[in-house]
Amino acid sequence: MHDTTPLIEVNGLQTQFFTDEGVVRSVEGVDFTIPAGKTLCVVGESGSGKSVTARSILRIENPGRIVGGEILYHKDGEVIDLARIGPKTRQIRQIRGRDIAMIFQEPMSALSPVHTIGDQIVEALTLHFPISKDEAKRRAIEVLGRVGIPKAADRFGAYTFELSGGMRQRVCIAMALSCEPRLLIADEPTTALDVTTQANILDLIADLQKETGMAVMFITHDLGVVAEIADEVAVMYLGQVMERGDVDSIFHDPKHPYTRALLDSIPRLGQRGAHRLASIRGMVPHPFDRPSGCPFHTRCDSYMPGRCNRIDPPAVSFGPGREAKCLLHTKEEGVA
Numbered sequence: 001m002h003d004t005t006p007l008i009e010v011n012g013l014q015t016q017f018f019t020d021e022g023v024v025r026s027v028e029g030v031d032f033t034i035p036a037g038k039t040l041c042v043v044g045e046s047g048s049g050k051s052v053t054a055r056s057i058l059r060i061e062n063p064g065r066i067v068g069g070e071i072l073y074h075k076d077g078e079v080i081d082l083a084r085i086g087p088k089t090r091q092i093r094q095i096r097g098r099d100i101a102m103i104f105q106e107p108m109s110a111l112s113p114v115h116t117i118g119d120q121i122v123e124a125l126t127l128h129f130p131i132s133k134d135e136a137k138r139r140a141i142e143v144l145g146r147v148g149i150p151k152a153a154d155r156f157g158a159y160t161f162e163l164s165g166g167m168r169q170r171v172c173i174a175m176a177l178s179c180e181p182r183l184l185i186a187d188e189p190t191t192a193l194d195v196t197t198q199a200n201i202l203d204l205i206a207d208l209q210k211e212t213g214m215a216v217m218f219i220t221h222d223l224g225v226v227a228e229i230a231d232e233v234a235v236m237y238l239g240q241v242m243e244r245g246d247v248d249s250i251f252h253d254p255k256h257p258y259t260r261a262l263l264d265s266i267p268r269l270g271q272r273g274a275h276r277l278a279s280i281r282g283m284v285p286h287p288f289d290r291p292s293g294c295p296f297h298t299r300c301d302s303y304m305p306g307r308c309n310r311i312d313p314p315a316v317s318f319g320p321g322r323e324a325k326c327l328l329h330t331k332e333e334g335v336a
Contacts, residue, residue, distance in 0.1 A: 005035060005036060005074065006033045006034070006035055006036075006072070006074055007034055007035060007036045007073070007074055007182060007183055007215045008033070008034040008057065008071065008072070008073055008074075008183060008215070008217075009033050009070075009071075009072040009074075010030055010031060010032050010033070010053075010057070010069070010070075010071050010072075011031055011069055011070050011072070012029050012030075012031060012068060012069035012070070013027055013029070013030040013031075013053065013056060013066070013068070013069035013070070013071060013083070014027055014028060014029060014030075014066065014067050014068035014069050015027035015049075015052050015053070015056045015061050015064050015065065015066050015067070016064060016065060016067050017063060017064045017065075018063075018065070021288060022288050024287040024288070025239055025287070025290070026049045026052040026064060026239055026287070027049045027052050027053050027056060027239045028049070028238070028239035028240050029068075029069070029239075029240060030049070030053055030069070030236070030239070030240065030241050031241060031244075031315075032232075032234045032241060032244055033321070034183065034215045034216075034217055034232075035215065036182070036213050036215050037209060037213040037214070037215060038215055038216075038231040038232065039209070039215070039216040039217075039218055039229050039230050039231050039232070040215075040216070040217050040218070040230070040231070040232045040233070040234060041218045041219075041220060041225075041226040041229065041230035041232070041233050041234070041247070042054075042217065042218070042219045042220075042233075042234045042236060043219075043220060043221065043223065043226060043233065043234070043235055043236070043262065044235055044236035044237055044262075045221075045237070045280075045284050046221075046284070047238070047284040047287075048236040048237050048238060048239070048284065049236055049238070049239040049240075050187075050219045050236055051105065051187055051219065052064060052239075053236070054102065054185045054187055054217060054219060055102075056071065056083075057071055057082060057100065057183075057185065057217075058096050058100055058102055058185065059082060059085060059086075059087040059092050059096070060087065060096075061087075062087060066083050069083060070083050070084075071083045073095070073099075073100075075095075075099065075182075080095075082095070094128075097124055097127070097128060097179060097181075098128040098179050098181065099181055099182045099183065100181055100182065100183045100185065101175075101176040101177070101179060101181035101183075101184055101185070102176060102184075102185040102186075102187065103172050103173050103176045103184070103185070103186045103187060103189040104172055104187055105187040105188045105189075105191065105219075107160075107165065107168035107169045107171065107172045108160070108168065110172050111160045111168060111171060111172065112160070113159065113160055113161060114159075115159075116156070116157050116158060116159055117144075117155065117156070117158055117159070117160065117163070117171045118137065118140050118141075118144075118155075118156035118157055118158075120171075120175060121136075121140040121143065121144070121171075121174060121175050121178050122136040122137055122140050124175060124178055124179060125139055125140065125178055125179065128179050129179070137156070139178065140156065140174075140178065141153050141156055143174045143177055143178045144156065144170075144171070144174050146174070146177075146204060147170040147171075147173050147174045147177070147201065147204065148170055148197055148200055148201070149167065149170055149171070149174070166193050166194070166197065169189070169190075169191075169193055170193070170197070170201075172189075173189055173201060173204075177204075177205075177208060180208070180212050180214070181214060182212075182213075182214060182215065183214070183215045183216070183217065184205065184208075184214055184215070184216045184217070185216075185217045185219075186205070186216060186217070186218045186219065187219045188219055188220055188221070189201065189218075190202070190225075198225075202225070202228070202229060205229075206229065216229075218230070223262065223263065223266050224266070226247065227247065227251060230247040231246065231247060232244065232245070232246055232247065232321065233245065233246070233247050233250040235250070235256065235258060235259045235262070237258050237284075237295055237296055238284065238285065238290065238295040238296070239295075240295060240325065241325075242256045242258050242259065242296065242324065242325050242326070243255055243256040243258070243259045243323070243324040243325070243326075244321070244322070244323060244324075245318070245319075245321060245322035245323070246321065246322070249318075249322055251263065255316075255318060255324035255326065255329065256296075256324045256325070256326045257296065257300045257301060257302045257326065257328075258280075258296050258300070259324075261278075261280045261299075261301075262280070264278040265277065265278050265279055265280065280299055281299055282298060282299040285298065291309070292309060292310065293307075293308050293309045293310050293311050293312060293313075294308045294309075294311070294312065294313050294325070294326070294327065297309050302328060304327065307327050308327055311327060313325045313326055313327045313330065314330065316329040316330060
Protein backbone atom coordinates (compact mmCIF):
# COMPACT_ATOMS: atom_id res chain seq x y z
CA MET A 1 0.00 0.00 0.00
CA HIS A 2 1.44 3.35 -1.07
CA ASP A 3 1.77 6.53 0.94
CA THR A 4 -1.27 8.73 0.34
CA THR A 5 0.49 12.01 1.10
CA PRO A 6 0.15 14.49 -1.79
CA LEU A 7 2.77 14.38 -4.50
CA ILE A 8 1.23 17.27 -6.45
CA GLU A 9 -1.24 19.85 -5.14
CA VAL A 10 -2.81 22.24 -7.67
CA ASN A 11 -4.59 25.18 -6.05
CA GLY A 12 -6.43 27.90 -7.98
CA LEU A 13 -4.33 27.42 -11.12
CA GLN A 14 -4.94 30.01 -13.85
CA THR A 15 -3.25 29.80 -17.24
CA GLN A 16 -4.00 32.35 -19.95
CA PHE A 17 -3.01 32.98 -23.56
CA PHE A 18 -2.58 36.57 -24.68
CA THR A 19 -3.48 36.94 -28.36
CA ASP A 20 -4.18 39.81 -30.74
CA GLU A 21 -7.91 39.00 -30.51
CA GLY A 22 -7.94 39.00 -26.70
CA VAL A 23 -7.14 36.93 -23.62
CA VAL A 24 -7.96 33.21 -23.67
CA ARG A 25 -8.58 31.93 -20.13
CA SER A 26 -7.74 28.28 -20.79
CA VAL A 27 -7.43 27.25 -17.14
CA GLU A 28 -9.58 29.15 -14.67
CA GLY A 29 -9.02 28.27 -11.01
CA VAL A 30 -8.32 24.53 -11.15
CA ASP A 31 -7.89 22.57 -7.89
CA PHE A 32 -6.91 18.92 -7.43
CA THR A 33 -4.44 16.69 -5.58
CA ILE A 34 -2.51 13.67 -6.83
CA PRO A 35 -1.24 11.36 -4.04
CA ALA A 36 1.79 9.14 -4.58
CA GLY A 37 0.90 5.79 -6.12
CA LYS A 38 -2.58 6.91 -7.19
CA THR A 39 -4.19 7.64 -10.56
CA LEU A 40 -6.14 10.84 -11.23
CA CYS A 41 -8.16 10.73 -14.46
CA VAL A 42 -9.05 14.09 -16.00
CA VAL A 43 -12.05 13.92 -18.33
CA GLY A 44 -14.05 16.41 -20.38
CA GLU A 45 -14.72 17.46 -23.94
CA SER A 46 -12.06 18.91 -26.24
CA GLY A 47 -11.42 22.54 -25.29
CA SER A 48 -11.95 21.96 -21.56
CA GLY A 49 -8.36 22.88 -20.63
CA LYS A 50 -7.12 19.39 -19.76
CA SER A 51 -3.91 19.45 -21.80
CA VAL A 52 -3.06 23.06 -20.84
CA THR A 53 -3.41 22.09 -17.17
CA ALA A 54 -0.99 19.18 -17.72
CA ARG A 55 1.48 21.37 -19.62
CA SER A 56 1.32 23.99 -16.87
CA ILE A 57 2.50 21.42 -14.31
CA LEU A 58 5.57 20.75 -16.49
CA ARG A 59 5.96 24.49 -17.20
CA ILE A 60 5.72 24.01 -20.96
CA GLU A 61 2.56 26.11 -21.28
CA ASN A 62 4.28 28.50 -23.72
CA PRO A 63 2.95 30.67 -25.39
CA GLY A 64 0.51 30.67 -22.48
CA ARG A 65 1.36 32.06 -19.07
CA ILE A 66 0.47 31.06 -15.51
CA VAL A 67 -1.12 34.15 -13.97
CA GLY A 68 -2.41 32.74 -10.68
CA GLY A 69 -2.51 29.82 -8.30
CA GLU A 70 0.14 27.36 -7.21
CA ILE A 71 1.47 23.92 -8.19
CA LEU A 72 3.03 22.39 -5.09
CA TYR A 73 5.43 19.50 -5.73
CA HIS A 74 6.41 17.51 -2.63
CA LYS A 75 9.94 16.14 -2.97
CA ASP A 76 12.02 14.62 -0.16
CA GLY A 77 10.35 16.70 2.54
CA GLU A 78 10.64 19.88 0.48
CA VAL A 79 7.67 21.67 -1.12
CA ILE A 80 8.44 23.31 -4.48
CA ASP A 81 5.93 25.68 -6.09
CA LEU A 82 6.40 24.89 -9.78
CA ALA A 83 4.26 27.89 -10.74
CA ARG A 84 6.96 30.17 -9.30
CA ILE A 85 9.85 28.52 -11.15
CA GLY A 86 10.86 29.95 -14.52
CA PRO A 87 10.10 27.54 -17.40
CA LYS A 88 13.74 27.68 -18.60
CA THR A 89 15.53 27.40 -15.26
CA ARG A 90 17.95 24.63 -14.32
CA GLN A 91 15.66 23.56 -11.45
CA ILE A 92 12.63 22.82 -13.65
CA ARG A 93 14.83 21.08 -16.26
CA GLN A 94 16.04 18.70 -13.55
CA ILE A 95 12.43 17.92 -12.58
CA ARG A 96 11.00 17.76 -16.11
CA GLY A 97 11.51 14.32 -17.63
CA ARG A 98 13.07 12.83 -14.48
CA ASP A 99 10.60 13.44 -11.64
CA ILE A 100 7.63 14.42 -13.82
CA ALA A 101 7.34 12.96 -17.32
CA MET A 102 4.66 13.37 -19.97
CA ILE A 103 3.31 11.23 -22.79
CA PHE A 104 2.15 13.70 -25.41
CA GLN A 105 -1.04 13.38 -27.41
CA GLU A 106 0.62 13.79 -30.82
CA PRO A 107 3.81 11.72 -31.26
CA MET A 108 4.91 13.46 -34.48
CA SER A 109 5.32 16.77 -32.63
CA ALA A 110 6.91 15.11 -29.57
CA LEU A 111 9.67 13.20 -31.41
CA SER A 112 12.59 14.60 -33.36
CA PRO A 113 12.53 13.65 -37.08
CA VAL A 114 16.33 13.96 -37.43
CA HIS A 115 17.40 11.72 -34.53
CA THR A 116 16.86 7.99 -34.13
CA ILE A 117 14.35 6.89 -31.51
CA GLY A 118 17.15 5.15 -29.58
CA ASP A 119 19.30 8.27 -29.43
CA GLN A 120 16.35 10.29 -28.08
CA ILE A 121 15.76 7.84 -25.22
CA VAL A 122 19.51 7.55 -24.51
CA GLU A 123 19.77 11.35 -24.32
CA ALA A 124 17.01 11.47 -21.70
CA LEU A 125 18.67 8.72 -19.64
CA THR A 126 22.20 10.18 -19.74
CA LEU A 127 20.85 13.64 -18.94
CA HIS A 128 19.23 12.50 -15.69
CA PHE A 129 21.39 9.53 -14.60
CA PRO A 130 25.17 9.14 -14.20
CA ILE A 131 25.38 6.11 -16.51
CA SER A 132 27.41 5.20 -19.57
CA LYS A 133 25.97 5.29 -23.10
CA ASP A 134 26.18 1.50 -23.30
CA GLU A 135 24.12 1.14 -20.12
CA ALA A 136 21.68 3.78 -21.39
CA LYS A 137 21.33 1.88 -24.68
CA ARG A 138 20.64 -1.36 -22.80
CA ARG A 139 17.93 0.36 -20.74
CA ALA A 140 16.45 2.01 -23.84
CA ILE A 141 16.15 -1.32 -25.69
CA GLU A 142 14.60 -2.88 -22.58
CA VAL A 143 11.92 -0.18 -22.24
CA LEU A 144 11.17 -0.27 -25.98
CA GLY A 145 10.52 -3.99 -25.63
CA ARG A 146 8.29 -3.45 -22.61
CA VAL A 147 5.96 -1.12 -24.54
CA GLY A 148 5.52 -3.66 -27.32
CA ILE A 149 8.07 -2.60 -29.96
CA PRO A 150 8.94 -5.84 -31.84
CA LYS A 151 12.66 -6.55 -32.29
CA ALA A 152 13.52 -3.57 -30.10
CA ALA A 153 17.28 -3.88 -30.63
CA ASP A 154 16.81 -3.59 -34.40
CA ARG A 155 14.36 -0.69 -34.06
CA PHE A 156 16.76 1.21 -31.80
CA GLY A 157 18.37 2.91 -34.82
CA ALA A 158 15.09 3.69 -36.63
CA TYR A 159 13.84 7.20 -37.39
CA THR A 160 10.29 8.33 -36.63
CA PHE A 161 9.29 8.47 -40.31
CA GLU A 162 10.06 4.74 -40.57
CA LEU A 163 7.44 3.89 -37.94
CA SER A 164 3.66 3.78 -38.03
CA GLY A 165 1.58 6.14 -35.90
CA GLY A 166 0.94 3.48 -33.29
CA MET A 167 4.64 2.60 -33.07
CA ARG A 168 5.56 6.27 -32.65
CA GLN A 169 3.07 6.48 -29.80
CA ARG A 170 4.74 3.51 -28.12
CA VAL A 171 8.14 5.22 -28.47
CA CYS A 172 6.71 8.31 -26.72
CA ILE A 173 5.44 6.09 -23.91
CA ALA A 174 8.83 4.36 -23.67
CA MET A 175 10.63 7.71 -23.47
CA ALA A 176 8.35 8.95 -20.68
CA LEU A 177 8.72 5.72 -18.68
CA SER A 178 12.47 5.30 -19.21
CA CYS A 179 13.47 7.46 -16.21
CA GLU A 180 10.82 5.90 -13.93
CA PRO A 181 9.28 9.28 -12.96
CA ARG A 182 7.46 9.98 -9.69
CA LEU A 183 4.56 11.48 -11.67
CA LEU A 184 3.53 10.36 -15.15
CA ILE A 185 1.25 12.73 -17.06
CA ALA A 186 -0.43 10.77 -19.86
CA ASP A 187 -2.30 12.95 -22.37
CA GLU A 188 -4.55 10.47 -24.21
CA PRO A 189 -1.60 8.06 -24.55
CA THR A 190 -3.45 5.18 -26.20
CA THR A 191 -5.53 7.10 -28.77
CA ALA A 192 -3.58 5.80 -31.80
CA LEU A 193 -3.31 2.22 -30.53
CA ASP A 194 -5.48 -0.83 -31.10
CA VAL A 195 -7.43 -2.14 -28.13
CA THR A 196 -5.05 -5.05 -27.45
CA THR A 197 -1.99 -2.80 -27.33
CA GLN A 198 -3.96 -0.26 -25.31
CA ALA A 199 -4.67 -2.92 -22.68
CA ASN A 200 -0.99 -3.92 -22.62
CA ILE A 201 0.14 -0.30 -22.13
CA LEU A 202 -2.37 0.26 -19.32
CA ASP A 203 -1.14 -2.94 -17.65
CA LEU A 204 2.47 -1.75 -18.02
CA ILE A 205 1.68 1.59 -16.37
CA ALA A 206 -0.18 -0.22 -13.57
CA ASP A 207 2.79 -2.57 -13.01
CA LEU A 208 5.24 0.34 -12.81
CA GLN A 209 2.89 2.05 -10.39
CA LYS A 210 2.97 -0.98 -8.09
CA GLU A 211 6.76 -1.33 -8.36
CA THR A 212 7.76 2.32 -7.90
CA GLY A 213 4.77 4.07 -6.29
CA MET A 214 4.49 6.32 -9.35
CA ALA A 215 1.52 8.69 -9.47
CA VAL A 216 -0.39 9.07 -12.74
CA MET A 217 -2.40 11.96 -14.19
CA PHE A 218 -4.33 10.36 -17.04
CA ILE A 219 -6.17 12.57 -19.54
CA THR A 220 -8.75 10.73 -21.63
CA HIS A 221 -12.14 10.86 -23.35
CA ASP A 222 -12.68 7.13 -22.78
CA LEU A 223 -14.81 6.70 -19.66
CA GLY A 224 -14.37 2.94 -19.95
CA VAL A 225 -10.63 3.42 -19.33
CA VAL A 226 -11.46 5.76 -16.43
CA ALA A 227 -13.62 3.11 -14.76
CA GLU A 228 -10.77 0.61 -15.14
CA ILE A 229 -7.76 2.57 -13.88
CA ALA A 230 -8.83 5.65 -11.91
CA ASP A 231 -8.64 6.21 -8.17
CA GLU A 232 -9.85 9.82 -8.41
CA VAL A 233 -11.65 11.65 -11.23
CA ALA A 234 -11.69 15.36 -12.13
CA VAL A 235 -14.36 16.46 -14.64
CA MET A 236 -13.28 19.61 -16.50
CA TYR A 237 -15.33 22.05 -18.56
CA LEU A 238 -14.19 25.38 -20.01
CA GLY A 239 -11.09 25.57 -17.82
CA GLN A 240 -12.75 24.62 -14.52
CA VAL A 241 -13.07 21.42 -12.51
CA MET A 242 -16.85 21.02 -12.35
CA GLU A 243 -16.76 17.90 -10.20
CA ARG A 244 -14.14 15.73 -8.56
CA GLY A 245 -14.17 12.70 -6.32
CA ASP A 246 -13.31 9.02 -6.11
CA VAL A 247 -14.15 6.91 -9.17
CA ASP A 248 -17.02 4.98 -7.53
CA SER A 249 -18.79 8.17 -6.42
CA ILE A 250 -18.40 9.82 -9.82
CA PHE A 251 -19.83 6.85 -11.72
CA HIS A 252 -22.57 5.81 -9.30
CA ASP A 253 -23.60 9.15 -7.76
CA PRO A 254 -22.65 12.04 -10.11
CA LYS A 255 -23.55 15.44 -8.63
CA HIS A 256 -23.07 17.72 -11.65
CA PRO A 257 -25.37 17.70 -14.73
CA TYR A 258 -22.29 17.76 -16.98
CA THR A 259 -20.91 14.60 -15.37
CA ARG A 260 -24.31 12.90 -15.74
CA ALA A 261 -24.46 13.95 -19.40
CA LEU A 262 -21.00 12.49 -20.09
CA LEU A 263 -21.97 9.21 -18.42
CA ASP A 264 -25.29 9.05 -20.31
CA SER A 265 -23.43 9.36 -23.63
CA ILE A 266 -21.53 6.09 -23.10
CA PRO A 267 -22.74 3.36 -25.49
CA ARG A 268 -24.41 0.49 -23.61
CA LEU A 269 -24.27 -3.19 -24.47
CA GLY A 270 -27.65 -4.60 -25.42
CA GLN A 271 -29.08 -1.40 -26.90
CA ARG A 272 -31.09 -2.05 -30.03
CA GLY A 273 -30.06 -0.56 -33.34
CA ALA A 274 -32.93 1.93 -33.43
CA HIS A 275 -31.92 3.40 -30.08
CA ARG A 276 -30.21 6.78 -30.52
CA LEU A 277 -27.02 7.42 -28.59
CA ALA A 278 -27.47 10.20 -26.02
CA SER A 279 -25.52 13.38 -26.72
CA ILE A 280 -24.92 16.74 -25.05
CA ARG A 281 -26.68 19.46 -27.00
CA GLY A 282 -24.69 22.41 -28.29
CA MET A 283 -20.94 22.89 -28.37
CA VAL A 284 -18.23 24.02 -25.96
CA PRO A 285 -18.38 27.87 -26.15
CA HIS A 286 -15.69 29.80 -27.99
CA PRO A 287 -12.92 31.02 -25.63
CA PHE A 288 -13.76 34.65 -26.46
CA ASP A 289 -17.47 34.10 -25.77
CA ARG A 290 -17.49 32.58 -22.28
CA PRO A 291 -21.00 32.58 -20.78
CA SER A 292 -21.63 34.47 -17.55
CA GLY A 293 -22.54 32.54 -14.41
CA CYS A 294 -22.10 28.79 -14.60
CA PRO A 295 -20.02 27.96 -17.71
CA PHE A 296 -22.23 24.94 -18.51
CA HIS A 297 -25.62 26.64 -18.22
CA THR A 298 -26.05 27.15 -22.00
CA ARG A 299 -26.14 23.36 -22.50
CA CYS A 300 -27.60 22.19 -19.19
CA ASP A 301 -30.94 20.37 -18.95
CA SER A 302 -31.24 21.55 -15.32
CA TYR A 303 -30.77 25.24 -16.22
CA MET A 304 -32.48 27.66 -13.82
CA PRO A 305 -33.12 31.06 -15.52
CA GLY A 306 -32.05 34.03 -13.47
CA ARG A 307 -29.67 31.96 -11.35
CA CYS A 308 -27.40 29.80 -13.50
CA ASN A 309 -26.77 32.61 -16.01
CA ARG A 310 -25.93 35.15 -13.27
CA ILE A 311 -24.21 33.29 -10.44
CA ASP A 312 -20.81 31.62 -10.69
CA PRO A 313 -21.41 28.48 -8.59
CA PRO A 314 -19.07 27.85 -5.66
CA ALA A 315 -17.59 24.42 -4.96
CA VAL A 316 -19.95 22.44 -2.71
CA SER A 317 -18.31 19.73 -0.58
CA PHE A 318 -19.87 16.28 -0.25
CA GLY A 319 -17.09 14.86 1.91
CA PRO A 320 -13.29 14.58 1.83
CA GLY A 321 -12.02 15.09 -1.73
CA ARG A 322 -15.57 15.15 -3.14
CA GLU A 323 -17.06 18.36 -4.51
CA ALA A 324 -19.09 19.82 -7.37
CA LYS A 325 -19.73 23.32 -8.69
CA CYS A 326 -23.49 23.44 -9.24
CA LEU A 327 -26.30 25.70 -7.96
CA LEU A 328 -28.57 22.67 -7.61
CA HIS A 329 -26.69 21.99 -4.37
CA THR A 330 -26.73 25.54 -2.95
CA LYS A 331 -29.39 27.60 -1.27
CA GLU A 332 -30.45 30.86 -2.90
CA GLU A 333 -29.55 32.90 0.16
CA GLY A 334 -26.22 31.16 0.54
CA VAL A 335 -24.84 32.30 -2.83
CA ALA A 336 -23.67 35.85 -3.46
